[in-house]
Amino acid sequence: MTENNNKIPFNEDNYTHNINRNNERKLDRRGxxxxxVGAAGVFAISSLPWGATAAKELMGLGDKxxxxxxxxxxxxxxVGDAVDFAFPGEHxxxxxxxxxxxxxxxxxxxxxxxxxxxxxxxxxxxxxxxCHHGKFDVQTGSPIAxxxxxxxxxxxxxxxxxxxxAVRVKRYET
Amino acid sequence: xxxxxxxxxxxxxxLMLNIIFTQYMVHQxxxxxxxxxxISGAMNILLFPAAIFVYKRDQKMQKGMKSHx
Ligand code: FES
Numbered sequence: 001m002t003e004n005n006n007k008i009p010f011n012e013d014n015y016t017h018n019i020n021r022n023n024e025r026k027l028d029r030r031g032x033x034x035x036x037v038g039a040a041g042v043f044a045i046s047s048l049p050w051g052a053t054a055a056k057e058l059m060g061l062g063d064k065x066x067x068x069x070x071x072x073x074x075x076x077x078x079v080g081d082a083v084d085f086a087f088p089g090e091h092x093x094x095x096x097x098x099x100x101x102x103x104x105x106x107x108x109x110x111x112x113x114x115x116x117x118x119x120x121x122x123x124x125x126x127x128x129x130x131c132h133h134g135k136f137d138v139q140t141g142s143p144i145a146x147x148x149x150x151x152x153x154x155x156x157x158x159x160x161x162x163x164x165x166a167v168r169v170k171r172y173e174t
Numbered sequence: 175x176x177x178x179x180x181x182x183x184x185x186x187x188x189l190m191l192n193i194i195f196t197q198y199m200v201h202q203x204x205x206x207x208x209x210x211x212x213i214s215g216a217m218n219i220l221l222f223p224a225a226i227f228v229y230k231r232d233q234k235m236q237k238g239m240k241s242h243x
Contacts, residue, residue: 029182033232036185037225043192044222050199051215054208150205 068158068165071096071106075162082120084109087155087166093117094155095127096164097138104164106155107141113148127152178239181232188225192218 066088077083082097087108095109097120107127109118116131120138127136134146141152154170195214202210 029178030233033182033185033229036182036189037222037229039189040185040192040222040225043196044219047196047199047215047218050203051212051219054203054211054215057206058208058212 066166066168068167071157071164071166073163074159077164080122082122084117085166088169094166095120096155096157096166097127099138104157104159105138105141106157106166107136107152108155108169109152111148112143112150112152113146118152178236181228181235184228185225188221188228192221195221 069085069087071085071087072083077096077098079098079100082095085094085096086092087094087106093109094106095118096104096106098104107118109127110116111118111129111131111134113129113134114131116129118127118129118134118136121128125138126144127138127141129135129146129148132147134148135144136142136148136152137144141154143149143151156167156170158165158167195218199211199214199218202208202214
């Protein structure tokens with residue numbers, strides 16, 4: 001082919017004399033490797049926000065105290081009853097259960113499976129998720145049946161002057 | 175294995191590891207194991223320079239092979 005290029009005019013024995021395919025496969029391979037490297041880059045960059053939020057969770061938010069919030073009056077919740085409330089945000093629905101005269105427990109009641117609201121079954125003494133029959137232990141919030149695998153986040157409560165207040169949200173155990 | 179395919183194989187392995195680490199990272203995040211999340215995220219980030227290194231090395235090897243021909 002190189003001899004042809006030097007002869008003007010050269011023999012037009014075919015019409016593809018100016019198509020050079022010698023390096024085509026090499027370029028392909030190189031492009032493929034570039035794509036792989038690029039994919040690694042995309043993976044690396046997309047890991048950044050996950051790492052950042054994880055680090056934030058680990059250090060900052062750890063044990064944040066929210067402004068105390070009144071849930072209900074002592075009089076209006078009998079032993080074995082439950083009330084729904086929202087804590088710490090307006091949309092973080094939660095449930096307070098009175099287990100005995102003294103003992104109150106509260107959890108964020110979005111099921112740790114797919115976030116259906118968990119309710120308190122007084123007869124069974126269990127917290128039940130209606131969506132896929134997940135059950136939670138009322139003492140600890142840990143899952144005891146069904147699809148949920150993580151405990152419900154516990155909310156610390158405080159009884160003060162005839163009313164129940166929500167104080168803070170406990171971290172999940174890791 | 176032919177020598178010129180080793181780099182490609184390594185890069186494919188890196189991509190595979192990327193996928194595994196990403197999957198692990200996301201899962202550990204939702205399981206609230208944040209330290210594990212950070213570790214696998216860091217592995218993902220470290221794999222990128224490794225991939226660049228493999229690519230560069232391969233490019234050099236290719237050039238070397240050509241000049242020997
Ligand atoms: S959402 Fe609660 S069990 Fe599925």
